[in-house]
Amino acid sequence: xxxxxxxxxxxxxxxxxxxxxxxxxxxxxxxxxxxxxxxxxxxxxxxxxxxxxxxxxxxxxxxxxxxxxxxxxxxxxxxxxxxxxxxxxxxxxxxxxxxxxxxxxxxxxxxxxxxxxxxxxxxxxxxxxxxxxxxxxxxxxxxxxxxxxxxxxxxxxxxxxxxxxxxxxxxxxxxxxxxxxxxxxxxxxxxxxxxxxxxxxxxxxxxxxxxxxx
Amino acid sequence: xxxxxxxxxxxxxxxxxxxxxxxxxxxxxxxxxxxxxxxxxxxxxxxxxxxxxxxxxxxxxxxxxxxxxxxxxxxxxxxxxxxxxxxxxxxxxxxxxxxxxxxxxxxxxxxxxxxxxxxxxxxxxxxxxxxxxxxxxxxxxxxxxxxxxxxxxxxxxxxxxxxxxxxxxxxxxxxxxxxxxx
Numbered sequence: 587x588x589x590x591x592x593x594x595x596x597x598x599x600x601x602x603x604x605x606x607x608x609x610x611x612x613x614x615x616x617x618x619x620x621x622x623x624x625x626x627x628x629x630x631x632x633x634x635x636x637x638x639x640x641x642x643x644x645x646x647x648x649x650x651x652x653x654x655x656x657x658x659x660x661x662x663x664x665x666x667x668x669x670x671x672x673x674x675x676x677x678x679x680x681x682x683x684x685x686x687x688x689x690x691x692x693x694x695x696x697x698x699x700x701x702x703x704x705x706x707x708x709x710x711x712x713x714x715x716x717x718x719x720x721x722x723x724x725x726x727x728x729x730x731x732x733x734x735x736x737x738x739x740x741x742x743x744x745x746x747x748x749x750x751x752x753x754x755x756x757x758x759x760x761x762x763x764x765x766x767x768x769x770x771x772x773x774x775x776x777x778x779x780x781x782x783x784x785x786x787x788x789x790x791x792x793x794x795x796x797x798x799x800x
Numbered sequence: 801x802x803x804x805x806x807x808x809x810x811x812x813x814x815x816x817x818x819x820x821x822x823x824x825x826x827x828x829x830x831x832x833x834x835x836x837x838x839x840x841x842x843x844x845x846x847x848x849x850x851x852x853x854x855x856x857x858x859x860x861x862x863x864x865x866x867x868x869x870x871x872x873x874x875x876x877x878x879x880x881x882x883x884x885x886x887x888x889x890x891x892x893x894x895x896x897x898x899x900x901x902x903x904x905x906x907x908x909x910x911x912x913x914x915x916x917x918x919x920x921x922x923x924x925x926x927x928x929x930x931x932x933x934x935x936x937x938x939x940x941x942x943x944x945x946x947x948x949x950x951x952x953x954x955x956x957x958x959x960x961x962x963x964x965x966x967x968x969x970x971x972x973x974x975x976x977x978x979x980x981x982x
Contacts, residue, residue: 589897595919596942597875603927604868607939608828610932612956693804696864702932757932 602700610702611756673788673795675745681795682708682717682749691715699775702756706797707777710749716777721753725797729753732790733763740764740785751794752777763790803866810858817858818851825867828944829874835945836878836893837885846881850874871944893945899966900942903974922980926973937965 686708694716697707704721706729721729730753747764752773754760760773764782771780786794801820809817829850833843850873863869882893927935937955940946941962948966952959 589900592900592903592919593893593897593942594879595923596939597872597879598920598923599927599939599943600924601863601865601868601872603924603935603939604871604943605865606932607936607943608867608871610936610954612954690802696804700932702936 606700606702673791675747675786675791678786678791678795679710679747679749681798683710685719685798686710686715686717689717692718697754697777699754699760700756700758704756705754706751706794707754708749708751712748719798721797725793726753726755728793729763729790729797730761732787732793733761734767735789736787737766738785738787740782744785747782750777750779763794803864806866807858807862810855811862813859818855821851821854821866821870825870828867829870831946832871832944833874833878833881835947836875837881838893842881842885843878846874846878849877853877875943875945896942896945899970902970903977918980919977919982922976922982926976930969934965934969937962938969941966 691713692707692715697716697718698705704723704726705718706721707716707718709716733753750762751764752760752762758775760775760777761767761771762780763786764784765771765780766783771783801824806817806820806824809820826847829847830840830843833846833850834840837843837846850870853873854870857873861869879893927938930938933955937951940951940954941948946954948959948962952962955962
């Protein structure tokens with residue numbers, strides 16, 4: 587046998603591997619010094635913002651006292667004030683429902699969990715169809731950060747989710763924001779059913795809605 | 801457009817299938833072909849031949865991964881073109897052949913063993929045992945015939961690291977093939 591024969595044989599390897607090699611997206615690793623530099627800049631900006639905020643609060647308090655003293659009439663609410671968006675399970679599920687209304691359901695046998703790209707997959711209990719949005723590396727990082735930040739157990743009187751959500755890393759690893767970060771709660775190569783263990787924080791819901799909408 | 805939808809177009813004998821394949825995979829196919837045949841003109845012809853081959857093969861086949869399917873077709877067509885051209889000079893794919901020689905023993909493999917698909921099974925097993933990054937590097941080099949520089953850029957690693965990874969994987973493959981008696 588020669589190199590050419592081996593090269594020819596490599597032409598017949600499993601198409602899943604070829605697809606993986608064709609769609610692989612490198613996860614850029616920032617050099618350590620760059621991470622340190624970014625952290626230092628962020629710390630500096632944070633300190634400046636904090637100082638500005640403290641000064642503003644002080645001015646506002648003093649201004650408020652003077653304002654109350656000089657004009658005691660009650661304030662009239664603005665007519666065109668925007669209604670703040672609430673970040674609840676219901677609002678998130680409404681967003682998921684709207685998004686999937688414009689999408690084709692996924693082929694459950696071709697979820698592409700190994701193609702190197704992170705994705706958020708969801709399904710609702712009624713249709714059982716799967717839908718996905720692709721995630722950037724930074725979105726994946728932010729989601730995982732918020733998932734492990736101050737986890738709170740779900741209680742009987744908590745809002746019960748009607749949608750199942752999974753975060754897929756692209757290397758086959760699958761986790762759910764509704765589950766604690768235990769080894770037993772991570773799947774590999776397939777989506778899994780689960781009973782929610784955690785409540786989603788407002789920040790996490792906000793980010794999921796952002797990922798789904800954009 | 802999703803692969804499945806493009807394959808449906810082939811099955812429906814809709815010529816838009818070729819346009820959509822070209823939009824999605826044309827660049828990859830041209831790059832793969834060019835790295836084998838070494839000329840843009842030949843690569844262009846190979847890509848056109850590959851569309852025709854896909855068109856002719858599709859009613860019988862229903863590929864799950866259209867990208868991989870087209871990659872196999874373009875690779876085979878480009879290799880045939882390479883053979884036809886009898887390139888005497890040592891370039892691109894010739895270097896890859898020589899690198900792969902390192903993985904092989906001095907003895908000949910029995911034809912029966914080769915034909916039984918034993919080697920392909922060994923290769924699949926070898927690839928499955930590699931981590932994702934290594935597997936991608938290996939296949940970018942020895943399936944897609946990418947240059948070391950292109951692989952380094954794609955993987956966001958240095959060329960030196962790519963060379964080291966390939967060297968170690970060739971040694972590892974040589975061991976695996978030796979154990980399998982190939």
